[in-house]
Amino acid sequence: MTSKVTYLGELRTKCEHVQSKSSFITDAPIDNQGKGEAFSPTDTVATALGSCMFTIMGIKARELGINIEGATAGITKSMAADPRRIAGIEVVLTFPASYDGKHRKILERAAKTCPVLYSLHPDIVLDISFHYKHEKKDF
Template sequence: MPTIKSVYQGNLRTNMRHLQSGLEVITDAPVDNNGKGEAFSPTDLVAAALGSCMVTIMGIVAERDGVSLEGLSWEITKIMNSQPRKISEIVIDFHWEKPVNDPTILQKLKNAAKTCPVALSLDPALKQTINFNF
């Protein structure tokens, strides 16, 4: 059974609908690749998926250990190669205003992030630079 239904809308724009929830995402080609850049590009979504997946798995570990991730935020930088055009590196900078004061739990959270399903699914040639600023 499909998870997502998508439609090409023309002008390098797509619309994707998550079938279970009905939520929609639009993508545009980036300006440097003939697009309008008015929405996430498909490669932006790859980078965003990595960060989101890492935090989701960290959240599962945190809940299991009775820890709140409140105040956790992250910034993502996607670096592209031109020949061939592909993502060469994703840099994620995690920031946590008030991290838990337990080195064992912090290490468990870091390990969880690095072993999320998206991180493990990406080609090993794609460099994943993860900075935990906590």
């Protein structure tokens, strides 16, 4: 078993990772009868995309001998109705360094091979962008 989800009532769940015993709470969003006091289940799906992309890029960065520590991903999820579902996910990846063109291409290609991305429904519109720290020029 990978995880255990317990319904706590009031549209809230506790999600526990069996191996590590780490856990987090989900809450239904305000626009769907919830309190919006924690990640919603669909928030966790969208957020998993950014986390997965960084995991795969981290593996590739380690192989390349470069450091991506401190990089961030801003995730914006949009919903659709009838049926209620994730319609789109925007991921803005920002890196604290500027890498050469070859390394950027390798990292970006790696990000787009993450298992979560391949697991998302093809109707979900994905908008993924990469931003790197600008090098200061001495003039």
